Structure formats: C-alpha cells, structure tokens
Amino acid sequence: MPSSSSCRTEFLGGVRAELPLLLGVVPFGLIFGVLGLAAGLPDWAVVLSSSLIFGGSSQIVFAQLFGAAAPGAVIVATVGVVNLRHALYSAAIAAYLKALPWRWKLLLAYLLTDEAFAAGIGRLRDGPATAQRHWFLFGAGFTLWAGWQLSTLAGVLVGAAIPAGWSLDFSVALTFIALLVLGVHRRSDAWAALAAAATALLALGLPHKLGLLLAAAVGVVCGVLLRRFDQGAA
Numbered sequence: 001m002p003s004s005s006s007c008r009t010e011f012l013g014g015v016r017a018e019l020p021l022l023l024g025v026v027p028f029g030l031i032f033g034v035l036g037l038a039a040g041l042p043d044w045a046v047v048l049s050s051s052l053i054f055g056g057s058s059q060i061v062f063a064q065l066f067g068a069a070a071p072g073a074v075i076v077a078t079v080g081v082v083n084l085r086h087a088l089y090s091a092a093i094a095a096y097l098k099a100l101p102w103r104w105k106l107l108l109a110y111l112l113t114d115e116a117f118a119a120g121i122g123r124l125r126d127g128p129a130t131a132q133r134h135w136f137l138f139g140a141g142f143t144l145w146a147g148w149q150l151s152t153l154a155g156v157l158v159g160a161a162i163p164a165g166w167s168l169d170f171s172v173a174l175t176f177i178a179l180l181v182l183g184v185h186r187r188s189d190a191w192a193a194l195a196a197a198a199t200a201l202l203a204l205g206l207p208h209k210l211g212l213l214l215a216a217a218v219g220v221v222c223g224v225l226l227r228r229f230d231q232g233a234a
Contacts, residue, residue: 055079058083084216124137
C-alpha cells in the first residue's frame, strides 16, 4: 500500500505545477461564462457545461453554435472534433498509467485537458517511476478543474450585469489566437493551423457554421500526415 505522505507529496506537486497555468485559464473561463449567457444559454446550463464538457475551446464552440441555432447533430460533431486532441494526450500517457485500476483511469481521463497534460507529462516521462506518480496528474487536473468551475461561475455572475449589446466575439478571437501561438511548436503544427484557417475562410458560407467542423477536421488530418516530417527532421 502506498503511504499517504507520498500520495500527498505527489498531489501537491501537481497542484504547484498547475497553478501558474491558471493565469491563462481563469480569463478564458470568465469569457466563456459571459458568452454562454450572450448565446442564450441559461445560467445553470453554462455552469453545468463546465463540468460535463470541461474543455474551454469546445465549450466556446458549443455556445456559439447554440446561439446560431445549429442542429444538435452539428453541435455534437463539432465539439467532438475539437476535442479529438484529448485522445492524443491519452495515448501519450497511457504507458505510464496502464497498471492503474479502471476507476483511476476514468477519473484521470476526465481531468486530462490541455493544461493538465502540459503540467503532468514531464513528471510522468522524466520523473521517478513510483507507484504514486498518478497522484501528480490528479493534483494538476483537479486544480485545473476547480479553477475552471470557479472562473466560469464568476463569468456568469459578471455576465448578468453586462448589457446584451456588448459584443465579446473579438476577445474570444484574441484568446484563441494566443492559445494557437503558444501551442505551435513544430512545422506540422504551423501547417495544420494554416490549413484549418484557409478551410474556415473558404467554407465561411456553409450553413450552421459547418465550415468550423470542416476546418477542424482538415487541421487534424494535416497535422497527423505532416508529423512524419517533424520526426524526419529531428
């Protein structure tokens, strides 16, 4: 049986690793809370989506498509494509967590998002292979989850006092551009982003914002196909 002190040490290590990343998470949560109300979602649905979907970019997409009265199938498909990157995160850490029971795997899969992966992958890959190392990822993921829930709730409370005529679409665009720039580390990332952007512009006239779904799919495919050139250049 692992000692409680070892588990606590790993958990607190994950918390400390995640805390600096909340500087970017909290404003994003505030923006989503405000935009969810502007899109016509009730306040309880905005808060609940942060627990059910738990993905900033996909929640923004969900709110925008809901506000545009897109069909439910389009909303579900688009959110699913946007969240495909989480499957890549899961594949990257699967080898380190394969000995865990299913209850732990399900919990960590739920908490595994961009910032939690960024905070935890270094510990899993480069740290000592102890039986308690999954607590580090749990600490990072839980910290992110708590920060996201609270910031979304704050956005809902603030958003109720903002006039409906104020448009926050530009701030969302700036947020995504910042996330994109920070996330581009390889040539395949850059080409995938460019391909998705070009597709979105060319498909701008498609109904129900289907161009967004098409652009996301094109970006994912291009990134996967071009990754081999990154490996060849390494």
